[in-house]
Amino acid sequence: MTATLATLPGVVAQLLSGAALLAGVLTLGTTRKPALALSVFLDLLTAAGLLRLVGDPSWQSIATAAVIVGLRHLIGFGLRLGARTWSGTAPGPGRAGPRPGVVVDQLLRPAWRR
Numbered sequence: 497m498t499a500t501l502a503t504l505p506g507v508v509a510q511l512l513s514g515a516a517l518l519a520g521v522l523t524l525g526t527t528r529k530p531a532l533a534l535s536v537f538l539d540l541l542t543a544a545g546l547l548r549l550v551g552d553p554s555w556q557s558i559a560t561a562a563v564i565v566g567l568r569h570l571i572g573f574g575l576r577l578g579a580r581t582w583s584g585t586a587p588g589p590g591r592a593g594p595r596p597g598v599v600v601d602q603l604l605r606p607a608w609r610r
Contacts, residue, residue: 505550512547516540531575538568 520537524530545561 502551505547509544509547512540512544516544534571534575538564538571542568 516537516539519540520533523536524533527533542561542564545557545564548557549561
């Protein structure tokens with residue numbers, strides 16, 4: 497493998513990491529759903545981490561990719577668990593509370609849109 501081809505995956509992985517940040521910010525800005533934006537960001541970071549393994553992988557790049565994949569799964573599990581907790585809240589007996597979706601919407605909506 498030539499020196500140019502050996503450095504190409506690293507450069508592409510760095511570009512993909514930047515694109516991941518941009519895609520996450522754009523997703524958050526257009527959908528106002530932090531969980532979705534974080535999911536897009538982590539998926540592209542996972543792709544960048546796996547791209548770093550092309551060619552002759554070092555133990556550091558393998559460990560970095562493993563940590564990214566582990567964090568992505570852990571954060572995804574936490575988001576799913578948190579969504580169930582928010583949607584499962586009910587008002588006390590005899591009290592009518594807001595719908596669960598309204599509470600989450602109020603927390604996630606920017607102050608300038610209220």
